[in-house]
Amino acid sequence: MxxxxxxxxxxxxxxxxDSGTAEQREAVRNIIEAVRKDGDTALKKLTEKFDGAVLDSLLVSPEEIEEAYSLLQPDLLETIREAAQNIRDFHSRQKRESWYYERPDGTMLGQKVTPLDSVGVYVPGGTAAYPSSVLMNVIPAQTAGVERIVIVSPPDSNGKLPAGVLAAAAELGITEIYKVGGAQAVAALAYGTASIKKTDKIMGPGNIYVALAKREVFGTVDIDMIAxxxxxxxxxxxxxxxxxxxxxxxxxxxxxxxxxxxxxxxxxxxxxxxxxxxxxxxxxxxxxxxxxxxxxxxxxxxxxxxxxxxxxxxxxxxxxxxxxxxxxxxxxxxxxxxxxxxxxxxxxxxxxxxxxxGPNHVLPTNGTARFSSPLTVDDFMKKSSVISYSRQALENNGAKIAAFARLEGLEAHARAIEERLKEGGK
Amino acid sequence: MxxxxxxxxxxxxxxxxDSGTAEQREAVRNIIEAVRKDGDTALKKLTEKFDGAVLDSLLVSPEEIEEAYSLLQPDLLETIREAAQNIRDFHSRQKRESWYYERPDGTMLGQKVTPLDSVGVYVPGGTAAYPSSVLMNVIPAQTAGVERIVIVSPPDSNGKLPAGVLAAAAELGITEIYKVGGAQAVAALAYGTASIKKTDKIMGPGNIYVALAKREVFGTVDIDMIAxxxxxxxxxxxxxxxxxxxxxxxxxxxxxxxxxxxxxxxxxxxxxxxxxxxxxxxxxxxxxxxxxxxxxxxxxxxxxxxxxxxxxxxxxxxxxxxxxxxxxxxxxxxxxxxxxxxxxxxxxxxxxxxxxxGPNHVLPTNGTARFSSPLTVDDFMKKSSVISYSRQALENNGAKIAAFARLEGLEAHARAIEERLKEGGK
Structure with a gap:
């Protein structure tokens, strides 16, 4: 040092x-194409190839979750619960509500805030098992009000996921857990297969293949960040x-x-x-x-x-x-x-x-704190602007709006306003 | 219909x-490499090639801004000012402040909110000129408190930018405006050249080359969205x-x-x-x-x-x-x-x-409102979690934290906690 x-x-x-080598990018693009084309068949083939596991079903069974519980020491389970409580308490303070206001001319403006419908959480496999990743991704999603939360994680060669990960998920009430990892898991979450319905946003860290796959599907779905x-x-x-x-x-x-x-x-x-x-x-x-x-x-x-x-x-x-x-x-x-x-x-x-x-451990890495934030409840919600103009407001401002539109060369925009202001308009 | x-x-x-063709992706990657390698020389060469403009200086001069003002009708300028006021009023309601709270054991937790240092706004050229894009991107950045706001926009073949764009920028006090567009402008904002210092985030819509370039530099800098x-x-x-x-x-x-x-x-x-x-x-x-x-x-x-x-x-x-x-x-x-x-x-x-x-016109397109939001002041700010544990809090919870770390196989994490709790520790 x-x-x-x-x-x-x-x-x-x-x-x-690290934006990957040309070969890695090509490999990831091929994996995504294979999953889009062959769905579950591709997922199982790739899981056999990369994780050495032959699976009948990708979905974790209730028996596997029960087994995970029995493997975990009771005081550790207690600690997971206490940590979950702290995380929930901190994140509940981030939650924002919709707001609206009126102007004297009768205009109403506002910002409507709603949760995402569905998110997928990637929990990495490998040498260390990360139940804390489950807590840190799932709890803010639940606080936001996301209805469908899916976990994917690569299985070991026996087709198993770590007990800590399964128990943490079950503690939070998450049961849609799939034994699939890598770029193929990201592709499934983005495009859907027969057994894994597509999600709206993909969270969680992974290796370079996972990172490249997230970059590739970004736009079709949202992603949290490139870690x-x-x-x-x-x-x-x-x-x-x-x-x-x-x-x-x-x-x-x-x-x-x-x-x-x-x-x-x-x-x-x-x-x-x-x-x-x-x-x-x-x-x-x-x-x-x-x-x-x-x-x-x-x-x-x-x-x-x-x-x-x-x-x-x-x-x-x-x-x-x-x-x-x-x-x-x-x-x-x-x-x-x-x-x-x-x-x-x-x-x-x-x-x-x-x-x-309590604060999230999913954080901007590698200098990206210049422009990124820890994972928050905001990442699981989206906003819609709301605009309600009154007749009076349009009469007061319509001519200005039409002139602005014409400055930008957009005549149909101007006419849309004027269509309301015609003489004898109802 | x-x-x-x-x-x-x-x-x-x-x-x-639209994720572009292989040729488009390759072209964009080559442009980015050229800008990283040859800086301003590459920018000028590419501007000549794509926009047909031969430029001495990329930076818009004070004379050009003055000329733009003289070209704009006074009542249009007044409308731009009134629109700016409405946009500022709406966006000021989005601004969030830092918050902190204490727990009975002396723990202090919170979320510190700070503006980005710098952002680059891409204003598209082409058939229509968009001063409204300037207002909609710059005002939330100013509301957030961003210190350095840069505008880039492709010039016409005479090396000029539209008067409306320049006047709108000048009205908002923005003077760092560069006559460069396309993937080369995105590369300059992400990596910097001798004349254009790098920024932390790139905003604004553009054609497929701009979109692909934004996807390519995402991670090195932040981007608003792929429109x-x-x-x-x-x-x-x-x-x-x-x-x-x-x-x-x-x-x-x-x-x-x-x-x-x-x-x-x-x-x-x-x-x-x-x-x-x-x-x-x-x-x-x-x-x-x-x-x-x-x-x-x-x-x-x-x-x-x-x-x-x-x-x-x-x-x-x-x-x-x-x-x-x-x-x-x-x-x-x-x-x-x-x-x-x-x-x-x-x-x-x-x-x-x-x-x-007043609400922003930069909106999630093409079905991405499932997971994305209008441009808001949030997009120009970032959060930092703040954690201050008291001695008592660490004594109460240290053993549990260490046990959790060991469940994940991370012994050094456990020892970092225990190093504080050693007998006779100060």
Missing amino acids: KITKIQENLLSLQRSI GPSEIVVLADETAFPNEAAADLLSQAEHDANSSSILVTPSLELAEKVRDEVLRQLETLPRKEIAQKSIENHGHIYVAETFEKCIEVVNVLAPEHLEILADNPEGWLDAIKHAGAIFLGRYSSEPVGDYFA | KITKIQENLLSLQRSI GPSEIVVLADETAFPNEAAADLLSQAEHDANSSSILVTPSLELAEKVRDEVLRQLETLPRKEIAQKSIENHGHIYVAETFEKCIEVVNVLAPEHLEILADNPEGWLDAIKHAGAIFLGRYSSEPVGDYFA
């Missing part, structure tokens, strides 16, 4: 997004505890060899201590191999002259997770312009937010 | 999105005036040969009258050729058994613009699930919303 003194030119700190590699920035002054800062950097690093863990501090002394702690704590981690690769390739320590300069670095990085381990962390909140989630003070270790506190 | 009686199976009404062909649905009962319904259908049809104008009604008598009126009014339109193509290829009249059945048809179509020309139109508002903008009653002709009333 290299210590770099920051001088000027901060802009080069950003990583670019890139995940990152944490720890912004710390000399009051921070090196062991705690190091532990948090490693909690990001263990996710993925592509994850990025960055310390930004004005204190060279802290920088050196954190570096040593990272190397020490790394030794005993079960996922040491992954974390080590991540730290070696994407771990950074930036030392700047002042804490203010450190804030500038943070705003350029626009991190997914930002921890402020400093004296009076709230005092710096206003200065932070771009970050997915901001963790204040030493008791707000990132995993607090990953699992339990 | 064919009259179709609706029976069952409404789902086939939707059109699919498809535009449409209007007029939902009318027997109380509607055929001449007014027909005029509104034609106002959509004159936009583009790909536009779609649809009447949905339970009244066969009205259907026939509207059809005849459309054909009659069409004859004298300056943009007759475009409107006629649109009506012939994408114009429809659907007659359903009841008004309730008509509403079902509307919800399947999920139209960009919906007019309700019926007795007591407000009474049907709750039943409408999917529409970009809803115009209630005969005095709410669509052009009222295109130019003047």
Whole structure:
């Protein structure tokens, strides 16, 4: 973990997004075509090919859900319920209602807010199982009022999904769960097959094939975001505890060899201590191999002259997770312009937010916090504008509207207004 | 304009999105690469190639803006100002503030809302000039508090932009306007060149090359949406005036040969009258050729058994613009699930919303109102979650959080929590 003194030119700190190779794009396009053409047959064939599982039915059965429950320790189930409650409480505060207002001339204007009809949630498979992903995607959808929520997830070679994932889904009342992953799952959610009805929006992270498939179907359906590699920035002054800062950097690093863990501090002394702690704590981690690769390739320590300069670095990085381990962390909140989630003070270790506190853990990665937000209830709702003009309002403004239309060369627009204002018009 | 009686199976009404040919995608990718590699040189070369304009400077000069003002009639300028005021008034009601709350254990949670730093607005060129596009994109950005707002638009072969566009921009105080269009403009806004600094989000409609370029750069920057062909649905009962319904259908049809104008009604008598009126009014339109193509290829009249059945048809179509020309139109508002903008009653002709009333005219097209919204102030802001855990909160919940992390196989996450809870921890 290299210590770099920051001088000027901060802009080069950003990583670019992985938009896949030409071969990967081609493979994804072929998978989508196959699913559109052959439906469930294609899904089963691709699941056998990529996941090694031969399935009769893609839908998870009630027996599988029961089995999942029996496998989960009761106190863990209790924790999942408590986390769900916290997440529900936080997200309920995001929910917005329709609003309308009138003008003196009788015009009524407003914004009608309605939930999406259906969403699909992609829960990744692989080395780690993510019941927390289920909670973080499903609960805001339920808070919004989405009627149909579908989960897809790639099965293991025995055709099973992880017990934690199934139990978390069942706890939330979700039973439409399909054992299918990859680009083929995205295609099914976007275009539908005989067994999987199409949805309106696809949520959730996945590997490069999932990301490319989401980009490909975007427009036909909506997608949440194109998730890139995940990152944490720890912004710390000399009051921070090196062991705690190091532990948090490693909690990001263990996710993925592509994850990025960055310390930004004005204190060279802290920088050196954190570096040593990272190397020490790394030794005993079960996922040491992954974390080590991540730290070696994407771990950074930036030392700047002042804490203010450190804030500038943070705003350029626009991190997914930002921890402020400093004296009076709230005092710096206003200065932070771009970050997915901001963790204040030493008791707000990132995993607090990953699992339990309530705010969403689906966050803009890889510098996209410059323009994107955490997943919210808004992502599961849409707005319609409402316009009701009175006769008086049209009489007052009709000529102006028609003139504006003619300025843009759109005569039929002007005439549509004038058709109402004709002499003797009813 | 064919009259179709609706029976069952409404789902086939939707059109699919145009995702371009392989050649178009390749062309767009090459243009983006050229701009990334050669910057302004590429922009000027491509502007000469596609727009026939040879430019010294891409930036619009103060002299050009002054000239634009002198070309615009004073009363039109006054109308633009009044429209801007209405748009500002409506959008100011959308603006959201940050919020925070505390729990009894000392935890503080919240959502911090901040504007984007910079956005680029694409204003299309071509046969019609669209100052209203400038108002509808720039005003919500200003309401959000975006500091840097850039306009790009393709010049004519004399290297000029339309006076209306320049005057509308200047009225709003926007002076960073570049004479460049197409995929090359999108590339410049996403990656930056020597003369055009990169932006965080790209807004605005364009042709298929612009749409493909936006899809391509999505992720590196944000984009508003992939706009498809535009449409209007007029939902009318027997109380509607055929001449007014027909005029509104034609106002959509004159936009583009790909536009779609649809009447949905339970009244066969009205259907026939509207059809005849459309054909009659069409004859004298300056943009007759475009409107006629649109009506012939994408114009429809659907007659359903009841008004309730008509509403079902509307919800399947999920139209960009919906007019309700019926007795007591407000009474049907709750039943409408999917529409970009809803115009209630005969005095709410669509052009009222295109130019003047206040709500945005940038709307989800081609059935995407199922999952998308009109352009709002939200599109120019982003959220950051804020999490501040107290010592007590971490002591109460730390063991549960660590157990959840271990359920997901993420040991370093668990240890990050436990590092704070060690015996003798400060």
